[in-house]
Amino acid sequence: MEQTGINQQRFIYTAAEAAEQLGGQPYIAHVCYSDWTDGDHSTLMHCHEDIAEVLLILEGRGDYTVDLRRYQVAAGDVILCSSGALHDEFPRAGEPYRTLCIGIGALALPGLPAGCLIESRFSPVFRRPEQFDDLRQMFCQIDRYAAEREDGYQRLCQYLMLASLELIRRMARGREAAPEAPEEAIFRQVARYIDRHYAEDVSIERLVRAFYISPYHLSHMFKQKTGYTVKQYLLRRRLGEAQIRLASTQDSVQTIAEELGFEDASYFSRIFSKYIGLTPTEYRKYRTRD
Numbered sequence: 280m281e282q283t284g285i286n287q288q289r290f291i292y293t294a295a296e297a298a299e300q301l302g303g304q305p306y307i308a309h310v311c312y313s314d315w316t317d318g319d320h321s322t323l324m325h326c327h328e329d330i331a332e333v334l335l336i337l338e339g340r341g342d343y344t345v346d347l348r349r350y351q352v353a354a355g356d357v358i359l360c361s362s363g364a365l366h367d368e369f370p371r372a373g374e375p376y377r378t379l380c381i382g383i384g385a386l387a388l389p390g391l392p393a394g395c396l397i398e399s400r401f402s403p404v405f406r407r408p409e410q411f412d413d414l415r416q417m418f419c420q421i422d423r424y425a426a427e428r429e430d431g432y433q434r435l436c437q438y439l440m441l442a443s444l445e446l447i448r449r450m451a452r453g454r455e456a457a458p459e460a461p462e463e464a465i466f467r468q469v470a471r472y473i474d475r476h477y478a479e480d481v482s483i484e485r486l487v488r489a490f491y492i493s494p495y496h497l498s499h500m501f502k503q504k505t506g507y508t509v510k511q512y513l514l515r516r517r518l519g520e521a522q523i524r525l526a527s528t529q530d531s532v533q534t535i536a537e538e539l540g541f542e543d544a545s546y547f548s549r550i551f552s553k554y555i556g557l558t559p560t561e562y563r564k565y566r567t568r569d
Contacts, residue, residue, distance in 0.1 A: 287311065287312055287426075287566070288309055288310075288311040288526055288566055288567070289309060289310050289311070289422065289425035289426060290308070290309045290425075290527075291306075291307045291308060291309055291310065291421075291425055291432075291433055291436050291437075292306045292307060292308060292384070292433055292437070293308075294306075294308075294329065294384055294385070296433075297384060297385060298385075300433075301437065303385060304385065305383050305384065305385050305386045305387065305440070305441070305444065306383070306384050306385055306437060306440075307381060307382070307383065307384075307421065307433075307436045307437050307439075307440035308330050308381075308382040308383060308384045309330075309381070309382040310379070310380070310381050310382075310418065310421045310422045310425050310436070311378075311379070311380045311381075311382075312377075312378075312379050312380075312422055313377065313378045313379075313380070314375075314376075314377045315339075315370045315375075315376040315377070323367060323515045323516075323518045323519035323522060323554070323555075324344070324365060324366070324367040324512075324515045324516045324518075324519040325365070325366070325367075325516075325519035325520055325522065325523050326363055326364060326365045326366065326474075327360075327362055327363070327382065327523070328362060328363050329362055329384055329385075329394070330362055330382040330383065330384050331359075331360060331361050331362045331382070331383045331384075331386045331394055331395070331396050332359075332360040332366075332380055332381065332382050332383070333357065333358070333359055333360075333380065333381055333383070333396065333414075333443070333447060334357070334358040334360065334378055334379070334380040335356075335357055335358075335378060335379045335380070335411065335414060335415055335418060336352050336353060336354050336355065336356045336357075336358070336377075336378055337354060337377040337378060337379055337415065338354050338375050338376060338377040339353070339354060339370060339371060339374050339375045339376030339377060340352065340353040340354065340370075340371050340374065340376070341368065341369050341370040341371045341376060342368075342369040343358055343366070343367070343368055343369070343404065344365070344366055344367040344368075344369075344505075345358065345359075345360055345364055345365075345366045345403045345404070346361075346364040346365060346366075346399065346403070347365060347466070347467055347470050347471075347504070347505075348402075349504075349505070349506070350402070350403075350404045352404060355406075355407035355411050356404060356405060356406055356407060356411075357404075357405040357408055357410070357411060357414065357447075357450065358403055358404050358405075359396040359397050359403040359404075359405075359447070359451070360396070360403065361386075361394055361395040361396050361397065361399075361403075362386065362393075362394030362395070363394060364403075365470075365474060365516075367515070367519070379415065379418045379419070379422065380418075381418055381421060381440060381443070383396075383440060383444070388444075388448065396447065396451070397451050397454060398454075401451075401454040402454065405450055405451075408450045409450075410446045410447070410449065410450045413446055414443055414446055414447070417439045417440075417442060417443045417446075418439075418443065420435075420439055421435075421436045421439050421440065424436050424439075465490065465492065465500070466500055466501070466504050468490065469486060469490055469492075469497065469500075469501065470501075470504075470505075470512075472486070472489060472490075473486075473509070473512065473513060473516070474516065477513055477516045477517055477520070477539075477540070478517070478538060478539050478540035479540060480540070481509070481513055482509075483497060483498060483509055486509065497509075514550070514554075515554075517539045517540060517541070518550070518551060518554055518555065520539055521535055521536075521539055521547070521551060521559065522555070522562065522566075524539075525559055525562055525563040525566065526562075526563065526566040526567060532544050532547070532548065532559045532560065535547070535559070536548075547559070
């Protein structure tokens, strides 16, 4: 599979363009090919409020978190992220890891809430489904047309996305429910509280007061479920949102730093560089170059 760039997100339709040209039907918002073979610049914890994503694991293995559940994934797997679902990626260190993803806006599938690819009680990870090769071929074509940007490329990408969506619907039939541990309910409440307030100073003390749970139990549960302390989780969430903002908006680094709860733009740039390996400005150029 030939690619013109590594970790390249290509935007296809904006919501405004889709509303004007496609009459409210689901639309292809973006395609993103990522290669972490050298450990470069993964996208940290984030969500898309209006965009659902379908991700293919092309090579390698690792862990993937969707809606606060962590799954082991490997080459040949398909992951469905409904709009608004928090997701995070953990490639296996020192191994090749490549993914290909499309974003779908205005999604409305029969029998599901708007923006949903699959019911929340079902696992969003499909282990080497028979549709994988066909999906990979169509996603690769979408990526190529989006890179070339010749006349009519948006329509071609749109048709391929709609065909892919039909394959995804077939794949999802007969999905089995994911098991839920007894502590899952309280953990989800805490994690969603953090996600609503991640730009604020969310401390252990604040969470203890909000949920009437001991500091030890809260810290232990959170570390066990996510692999992070509350402070680490909060930082990863902020940095993931910063990556999305840098790649998809023209907001200044100063504005992004302030709105995501960092002390100032200088501190934000230092932390961002430490975790991502690029400054915010370098990252924006890296993710949006043609």
